[in-house]
Each structure stands twice: as C-alpha cells, then as structure tokens.
Amino acid sequence: MSTAAKTPQPELTKHQALVLQALAREANPASAYALLDQLRDEGLRAPQQVYRALDKLIEYGLVHRVESLNSFVVCAHTHAEGHDHGLVVFAICDTCGQVDEFLEPAVERRLKTWSKANGFRPSSTHVEMHGICSRCAAAPAA
Amino acid sequence: MSTAAKTPQPELTKHQALVLQALAREANPASAYALLDQLRDEGLRAPQQVYRALDKLIEYGLVHRVESLNSFVVCAHTHAEGHDHGLVVFAICDTCGQVDEFLEPAVERRLKTWSKANGFRPSSTHVEMHGICSRCAAAPAA
DNA sequence: TGTGATATGTTATAACATAACAAATTGAAG
DNA sequence: CTTCAATTTGTTATGTTATAACATATCACA
Numbered sequence: 563m564s565t566a567a568k569t570p571q572p573e574l575t576k577h578q579a580l581v582l583q584a585l586a587r588e589a590n591p592a593s594a595y596a597l598l599d600q601l602r603d604e605g606l607r608a609p610q611q612v613y614r615a616l617d618k619l620i621e622y623g624l625v626h627r628v629e630s631l632n633s634f635v636v637c638a639h640t641h642a643e644g645h646d647h648g649l650v651v652f653a654i655c656d657t658c659g660q661v662d663e664f665l666e667p668a669v670e671r672r673l674k675t676w677s678k679a680n681g682f683r684p685s686s687t688h689v690e691m692h693g694i695c696s697r698c699a700a701a702p703a704a
Numbered sequence: 705m706s707t708a709a710k711t712p713q714p715e716l717t718k719h720q721a722l723v724l725q726a727l728a729r730e731a732n733p734a735s736a737y738a739l740l741d742q743l744r745d746e747g748l749r750a751p752q753q754v755y756r757a758l759d760k761l762i763e764y765g766l767v768h769r770v771e772s773l774n775s776f777v778v779c780a781h782t783h784a785e786g787h788d789h790g791l792v793v794f795a796i797c798d799t800c801g802q803v804d805e806f807l808e809p810a811v812e813r814r815l816k817t818w819s820k821a822n823g824f825r826p827s828s829t830h831v832e833m834h835g836i837c838s839r840c841a842a843a844p845a846a
Numbered sequence: 847t848g849t850g851a852t853a854t855g856t857t858a859t860a861a862c863a864t865a866a867c868a869a870a871t872t873g874a875a876g
Numbered sequence: 877c878t879t880c881a882a883t884t885t886g887t888t889a890t891g892t893t894a895t896a897a898c899a900t901a902t903c904a905c906a
Contacts, residue, residue, distance in 0.1 A: 577885085595861070608887055613863070629771040630830060632862060632893090651815065653824050664818065669811050673793065673833060676806065681838025682795050688772060689831045691815060696823025719854085737893070750856055755894070774862090774893060 571622040580604050581615040582624060582636065590659040591633035628652060628661065630690045638663040649673070649687055655695035662695070713764040722746050723757040724766060724778065732801040733775035770794060770803065772832045780805040791815070791829055797837035804837070 574582065584600045585592055592600075594612045606612060616634055619625035623646065626635050631654070639647045649670035653662040669689065677684050716724065726742040727734055734742075736754045748754060758776055761767035765788065768777050773796065781789045791812035795804040811831065819826050 575884090593862075609863070610865095611886075614885080629832065651818070653819070653822070653826070655824075656827070662822070662824070666814060666818070668814050672808060672810050672814075673831075676793070676808070677795070677833070677835070680795070680804070681841065682797075682804070682833070682835055683841055684795070684833045684835035685798070686835075687831070687833045689815075689829070690771065691819070691824070691826045691829045693819070693824055693826035693828075699823065699825055717853085735893070751894070752896095753855075756854080 569621045571624075575615070575618075577606065577611055578615045578618055580606065581612060582619055585625060585634060585636050588635075591628045591631050591635045591661055593631075593633045597634070623647075626650060626652075626663070627688075628654070628690065629688050630654070630692065635661055635663070639665070649689065651689040651691065653691045653693065653695070655698055656692050657694055657698035657701075660695055660697075711763045713766075717757070717760075719748065719753055719757045720760055722748065723754060724761055727767060727776060727778050730777075733770045733773050733777045733803055735773075735775045739776070765789075768792060768794075768805070769830075770796070770832065771830050772796070772834065777803055777805070781807070791831065793831040793833065795833045795835065795837070797840055798834050799836055799840035799843075802837055802839075 580601055581597055584597050587600075588596075594609060594616060597616075598606055598609060598612045601612070616625060616627075620627060620634075624637055626637055627633075628635060635652075637650075639650075648665050648667050651664055651666050651669065653664070655661070666689070670687075673684070673687060676682070722743055723739055726739050729742075730738075736751060736758060739758075740748055740751060740754045743754070758767060758769075762769060762776075766779055768779055769775075770777060777794075779792075781792075790807050790809050793806055793808050793811065795806070797803070808831070812829075815826070815829060818824070
C-alpha cells in the first residue's frame with residue numbers, strides 16, 4: 563500500500579511534462595485550474611488536458627493529490643523508475659499553505675493490520691494533517 | 705489531536721437537527737447537495753443553509769467530512785457531550801461506497817511524535833483508505 | 847424599547863471536475 | 877504502402893461542490 567499503486571512509467575507526453583514542470587515551480591499545492599492558467603501560453607486550453615496529465619502523473623507516482631485542498635503537489639521523494647515508496651503523510655500549514663511530505667511506515671503497518679483483520683483490500687491511502695507550521699507558529703502575528 | 709478540535713455543544717438549531725437526521729438516514733456518505741435535496745420539503749432552500757449546519761455539526765464532533773469524497777457522514781462513535789474521541793480512520797469501499805469508521809490511537813501517537821519533533825501544531829487530521837470491502841471482494845463479480 | 851451583535855435567508859458566482867463527442871495519431875493486418 | 881480499429885488528444889458543454897455578499901430577522905442586554 564502506498565498513496566497509490568504505481569504503474570511502470572513510460573516517456574512523459576508533452577502535456578504531462580509541462581504540467582509536472584509547472585507544478586514543480588510552485589512552492590505550495592496548486593489546483594488544476596491554477597496550472598491551466600500557467601500553461602495557456604504553452605498551448606493548454608481546457609481543464610481536461612490538465613486533469614488527464616495529472617491522472618497519469620499520479621499513476622506514475624510523480625504527483626500527489628492533496629484531497630483536503632483539491633489540489634496537487636509533486637512528490638517530494640524523487641525516485642528511480644519503478645521505486646514505490648510507502649505511505650505518505652502531508653502536514654499542511656493553514657497559515658502559509660506550505661506542505662511537508664514525509665513517510666510513515668509505522669502508520670502504514672498499523673493500517674495494513676486493520677485491513678487484514680477486517681478483510682479490507684486497500685488500494686490507496688491518504689493521511690493529511692492540518693495545523694500551523696513551526697515558522698508560522700513563531701511568526702510575530704504578522 | 706482528533707479529526708477536529710471539538711467545541712462544547714449547545715442545543716442544535718432546527719436546520720442542524722434536520723441535516724443530522726438526514727445524514728443519519730443515509731447508509732453512505734452524502735454530499736451537501738444530496739442533503740439539500742432531502743430537505744427541500746423541510747424548508748431548506750440554499751446550499752449555504754446546509755453548509756452552515758454541517759460546519760457546526762462538524763465543530764461539535766457529530767459529523768465528519770470525508771475529504772476524498774467531498775461528502776459527509778455522521779460520526780459512528782456516539783459520545784456523551786464533550787467527549788472527544790481520538791483520531792478517526794475511514795475505510796472507504798470504492799465498489800459499494802460503504803464507509804467503515806474506526807479509531808487508531810497508535811497512528812495518532814505516531815503523528816503526534818512527528819509533529820512535536822518538527823514544531824508542527826496540528827489542529828485536525830484526516831486518514832482515508834480507499835479499496836474494496838470484504839463483502840465486495842467476496843461478491844460474485846456482480 | 848432601541849441598538850449592536852449574531853444568526854439566517856437568498857441571490858449570485860466562484861471553483862473544481864467530468865461527460866460526450868470530434869479530430870488526430872498510431873500502429874498492426876492485409 | 878494503405879486501411880481501419882484502437883487509442884489519445886482537443887474542445888465544448890455541463891455537472892458538481894463551495895462560498896461571497898448582502899438583506900432580513902432574531903436575540904441579548906443597556
């Protein structure tokens with residue numbers, strides 16, 4: 563189990579590469595429509611084009627969807643082709659929007675145990691914490 | 705940390721009670737608009753009325769939002785006023801839509817540990833597994 | 847009883863996502 | 877090669893989820 567089962571990754575299409583680059587330029591998660599706006603000059607015109615590219619990038623494990631924000635981030639764990647890392651956790655700062663991505667094998671094991679015991683066959687798991695990051699907590703009430 | 709910090713719970717307003725009842729009637733998570741449709745006869749007319757009621761019900765810990773479905777469920781852990789249960793996990797069947805809700809103190813502890821170590825102050829955490837429930841896994845490819 | 851604060855009703859619109867179909871591309875069979 | 881079915885890509889249209897903004901009503905209390 564991971565954030566999503568991963569598919570072996572062929573060459574990226576032009577749109578997929580553009581969307582991945584655009585997402586990589588963003589410090590924080592971006593919505594499909596924000597990406598579309600970034601990429602109009604590059605020839606993308608419709609939401610479908612972005613969503614289709616994102617679907618593939620997620621399938622290849624290069625991008626994560628942040629469910630609670632309806633938006634997307636590049637996977638922080640750059641990986642050799644075919645390398646499937648484990649369950650990913652997001653810590654999302656509600657003040658500055660920054661997202662920390664980290665791995666939690668212990669959490670993954672625990673959820674796997676429950677699944678086995680209950681006959682549930684998990685395909686993907688999302689763990690998202692909201693709160694205040696250390697920088698914002700320290701900030702002078704700006 | 706819990707699915708959300710809980711607020712002491714006053715009397716429910718009429719709309720809040722109606723939304724809670726409607727949600728309780730549903731076997732599976734329901735969207736705000738589905739609830740609105742259920743409640744037109746009861747006098748609800750606009751999405752805001754439903755969303756406002758849901759916001760309060762969530763604040764009181766009576767309802768959970770399922771982020772990955774953009775929908776809502778009544779909390780399975782009926783609780784005495786003010787009782788805050790721990791972190792909640794959802795196991796969502798992508799075949800039949802059924803959702804299992806359970807508690808995972810071990811997962812909660814693990815995430816708390818990370819948060820402490822990283823100066824993150826969590827306010828709410830969502831854990832959602834997608835997959836196939838035991839009944840659907842057993843089903844004759846219906 | 848006036849008045850400020852809070853809650854509710856309502857309209858309008860924003861933001862996110864996918865259905866449906868047309869056009870182009872690709873690649874295997876003849 | 878060339879044809880044609882399968883897949884991918886482009887595009888329009890529409891569906892779904894969520895909130896802004898403002899009007900109206902209700903309530904607590906001076």
